[in-house]
Amino acid sequence: MQTSDPSHTQHPGHNQQLSNNQDPATEVAFSSAASAESDESLNIETLNDLASLADYSLLNTLDADPDAKTDGANHSPRQVLSGHYVLVTPMQIENPEYVTHSKTFFRELGFADNLAQSADFKRLFSGDLSNLPHPMRKIGWSTGYALSIYGNEYTQQCPFKTGNGYGDGRAASVLEAVIKGQRWEMQLKGSGRTPYSRGADGRAVLRSSVREFLAQEHMHALGVPTSRSLSLYASKTETVKRPWYSEGSRQKDPDIMVSDAVAISTRVAPSFIRVGQLELFGRRARGNEHPKAMAELEKIVLHLIEREYAYVIDQQLTRDDKVVLLARAFRSRLTSLIANWIRVGYCQGNFNSDNCAAGGFTLDYGPYGFCELFDPRFQPWTGGGEHYSFLNQPVAAEKNFGSFCTALKPLLASNPEALQQLNDIDDGFALEMQTEMEKMWAAKLGLSTFDPVLFRELFTLMIQTSVDYTIFFRELSEIPDNIDPLKRSFYSNSNSNSKELDERWSAWLTKWKTLINGDSSSQSNEELSRQMKRVNPKYILREWFVVPAYKNAAVGNYDLIRELQDIMTQPYAEQPEEVEEKFNKLKPSQFFNAGGTSHYSCSS
Numbered sequence: 001m002q003t004s005d006p007s008h009t010q011h012p013g014h015n016q017q018l019s020n021n022q023d024p025a026t027e028v029a030f031s032s033a034a035s036a037e038s039d040e041s042l043n044i045e046t047l048n049d050l051a052s053l054a055d056y057s058l059l060n061t062l063d064a065d066p067d068a069k070t071d072g073a074n075h076s077p078r079q080v081l082s083g084h085y086v087l088v089t090p091m092q093i094e095n096p097e098y099v100t101h102s103k104t105f106f107r108e109l110g111f112a113d114n115l116a117q118s119a120d121f122k123r124l125f126s127g128d129l130s131n132l133p134h135p136m137r138k139i140g141w142s143t144g145y146a147l148s149i150y151g152n153e154y155t156q157q158c159p160f161k162t163g164n165g166y167g168d169g170r171a172a173s174v175l176e177a178v179i180k181g182q183r184w185e186m187q188l189k190g191s192g193r194t195p196y197s198r199g200a201d202g203r204a205v206l207r208s209s210v211r212e213f214l215a216q217e218h219m220h221a222l223g224v225p226t227s228r229s230l231s232l233y234a235s236k237t238e239t240v241k242r243p244w245y246s247e248g249s250r251q252k253d254p255d256i257m258v259s260d261a262v263a264i265s266t267r268v269a270p271s272f273i274r275v276g277q278l279e280l281f282g283r284r285a286r287g288n289e290h291p292k293a294m295a296e297l298e299k300i301v302l303h304l305i306e307r308e309y310a311y312v313i314d315q316q317l318t319r320d321d322k323v324v325l326l327a328r329a330f331r332s333r334l335t336s337l338i339a340n341w342i343r344v345g346y347c348q349g350n351f352n353s354d355n356c357a358a359g360g361f362t363l364d365y366g367p368y369g370f371c372e373l374f375d376p377r378f379q380p381w382t383g384g385g386e387h388y389s390f391l392n393q394p395v396a397a398e399k400n401f402g403s404f405c406t407a408l409k410p411l412l413a414s415n416p417e418a419l420q421q422l423n424d425i426d427d428g429f430a431l432e433m434q435t436e437m438e439k440m441w442a443a444k445l446g447l448s449t450f451d452p453v454l455f456r457e458l459f460t461l462m463i464q465t466s467v468d469y470t471i472f473f474r475e476l477s478e479i480p481d482n483i484d485p486l487k488r489s490f491y492s493n494s495n496s497n498s499k500e501l502d503e504r505w506s507a508w509l510t511k512w513k514t515l516i517n518g519d520s521s522s523q524s525n526e527e528l529s530r531q532m533k534r535v536n537p538k539y540i541l542r543e544w545f546v547v548p549a550y551k552n553a554a555v556g557n558y559d560l561i562r563e564l565q566d567i568m569t570q571p572y573a574e575q576p577e578e579v580e581e582k583f584n585k586l587k588p589s590q591f592f593n594a595g596g597t598s599h600y601s602c603s604s
């Protein structure tokens with residue numbers, strides 16, 4: 001279920017603390033770096049081993065909803081007026097079956113691979129917490145959040161029209177654990193109704209769970225900060241109905257209802273705090289909605305710092321200085337994230353503030369897609385509109401950043417100097433975003449500095465020739481002698497004015513080669529090519545690869561999912577010829593405009 005928008009619409013590696021006048025711009029976005037450097041000997045083979053790492057100390061600093069039932073039976077829609085989370089007992093899917101797990105992430109965490117198929121691990125991550133060993137908790141938690149669409153505050157999506165019934169409608173966190181020195185939160189998606197389900201079923205179907213699971217792993221392998229995939233289990237018997245496309249449909253909207261198996265995927269991150277979550281508390285503090293509103297805002301903000309920015313914000317600073325630094329650090333992560341999205345051709349599709357992680361990583365792989373035929377307005381979600389389209393994501397991010405700053409403001413109301421700093425940081429978003437984008441385009445082109453004229457010409461040619469975004473940049477990374485190899489990426493070879501276009505491409509290539517040669521006098525073309533191939537992936541998760549994987553999964557065959565996991569977790573590598581022939585290809589014509597493959601209206 002997407003929001004019905006009327007307009008349609010700490011990480012490991014962060015180990016340097018910032019004082020108030022340092023710029024976090026150089027901090028490295030989180031990756032697997034820290035886990036690699038810490039305790040390699042950790043070997044988690046049983047749920048008891050995992051239980052020994054459970055540590056809810058940060059969750060315990062937050063407030064639970066005082067009106068919730070303490071046994072976790074909070075499955076009916078209601079307004080949640082205060083507190084940071086609601087205790088929720090997940091609803092296990094019926095007859096769960098192992099589909100897959102992330103081998104890469106298991107290795108990083110020190111989990112033995114066979115743990116994923118063990119009975120008690122499966123029970124926990126398919127939604128049954130009833131039998132967990134101490135000190136694991138037998139109740140999960142879900143959070144409320146607010147919604148802004150492209151910077152505009154909404155409350156209409158909440159059944160009570162107040163915003164108090166909006167939040168995790170089908171997600172519940174089940175574990176906070178410190179593993180190899182890194183604190184992780186583990187969250188089930190599709191684990192049943194919560195007070196925020198708004199009359200919906202709280203479930204996720206296998207199709208959307210497979211899509212999210214694969215994309216999350218792929219993005220990590222692409223070097224793009226993201227929540228991580230842990231495990232995926234599907235029900236052998238329980239189904240729900242969703243609108244979808246009939247075979248061969250070219251309609252914009254789904255034309256049939258389909259019964260899909262339900263599934264639970266588990267994703268993992270240092271926190272799942274969203275911009276929308278800060279907004280919920282920011283709005284309550286701004287409106288003085290209850291006596292604890294300001295204190296709740298302060299707590300969630302300090303909690304966010306602790307969870308996501310502890311390594312970059314000095315604990316000794318005053319609260320207001322921390323808030324200002326938080327905004328600066330988030331701006332830096334968010335601009336870098338968006339440049340990374342565009343580098344790899346990713347379009348989030350539904351980049352509302354509730355789908356924007358305050359830790360600065362990718363969250364919610366709903367109606368996402370990877371750009372194939374280059375189109376600045378590429379947008380796979382039929383509800384997403386131009387505002388969330390591929391190359392408008394920097395502006396959409398700026399809107400989310402504005403919502404983030406607005407949420408922090410009540411804390412700085414009596415500190416005009418800090419407020420001014422916050423406003424300046426907000427105003428500076430566009431410039432920092434532009435700098436990140438230029439750095440990214442230069443890197444894709446193997447240049448040390450951005451050349452606006454060369455880029456503009458390329459941009460026009462890419463559109464006029466209809467190039468495949470991924471194949472084009474990868475072929476360019478081979479530093480070809482002439483334009484023939486680049487033509488592998490052209491969708492419109494039979495263009496009537498192709499001779500003229502060829503000449504323009506040749507002229508462009510000559511110009512580019514002059515620039516790279518001037519730029520890298522000390523670097524050989526082989527070295528430059530290797531460097532470009534680390535920026536320009538060869539393999540990208542095209543939707544028409546994913547469709548057969550989830551279709552086969554629906555009949556119990558998970559081989560294609562696992563094959564895609566193998567291939568898409570090495571997106572920059574040269575892979576065997578058979579892989580290349582199958583997966584390094586232009587989108588076949590039959591998939592253009594195909595409902596459910598080229599576009600989708602509902603992804604859940």
Ligand SMILES: Nc1ncnc2c1ncn2[C@@H]1O[C@H](COP(=O)(O)OP(=O)(O)OP(=O)(O)O)[C@@H](O)[C@H]1O
Binds near residue numbers: 001363366
């Ligand atoms: N089947 C469902 N039952 C209950 N709530 C749902 C369902 N589908 C979506 N929602 C809720 O609707 C809101 C908007 O959905 P959206 O597609 O952005 O998120 P999502 O994909 O469910 O979750 P997330 O953002 O947690 O990855 C979310 O708060 C989500 O929890």
Ligand SMILES: [Mg+2]
Binds near residue numbers: 354355364
């Ligand atoms: Mg969402």
